[in-house]
Amino acid sequence: MSTVEDNKNALRKSFRFSVPNGRTAPQIARDMVAYLLILTGHSRTSDSARLLVSEIVTNVYQHTSTPIVHIDISVRPESVTVAVWDNRPEERPRVLYAHAEQLGGRGMQLVAQEAAQWGVSWPAERDARGKRVWFSLREDGAERAAA
Template identity: 75%
Template sequence: MAPYTHSCAADSARLLVSEVVTNVYAHTATLTVHIDISVHPESVTVAVWDDKPEKRPRVLCAHAGREGGRGLRLVAQVATQWGVTWPSEPDSRGKCVWFSLAGSVPPPVVRRDGQVLDA
């Protein structure tokens, strides 16, 4: 993710990837995690796959004295959209927690003669 094209989304994406990957390791016994990142002109979508489809992610009510329980609530609050998908094929990667963040489109570069250059 190029920082100049999605600077607002970059920090949020780092935070949410950390939360989702931490959830995978805290709540499953998986040895494998796949992360797919799709950068679009106006958004960034991140998908975190694990091979334990039987472990359903849940948004928990976090208690004041409790250390955990805030990961997916944070994802829900920060992401533009988010969800969980289970591919229908039995040999697929398992389940996927994904989220999208609105990005910012970089301003065009305009030369003195008025020619617009690709950013």
């Protein structure tokens, strides 16, 4: 795990960690993110972050060949942003509304419902491959921003 101090805003702290993509990646990622948020004074967001990062990392495990999953966490006094990187830039995650009897397909629906904001972005570098799926949570528990 690494820490990067943002010189523009000393109140923002950024962290990055990586996990091998595999069956245990979602559990490792959710536990690391939750512990980090608790340690940085954001325990109110830790349960939601744990759920959402688990869903996104599960998508990486199920739908990509990404060997290493990189997770960036930006912590500010009022919010937390988590980004998960994968190597499938051509595939944008979709919010699906699964039927009650379906076992899967609700991951991005949960992200859309729980996060204050969420989205997908691609690196600016022309040669870079991959994308990041990110979400933000408000420390004050504010409702999701209207789309």
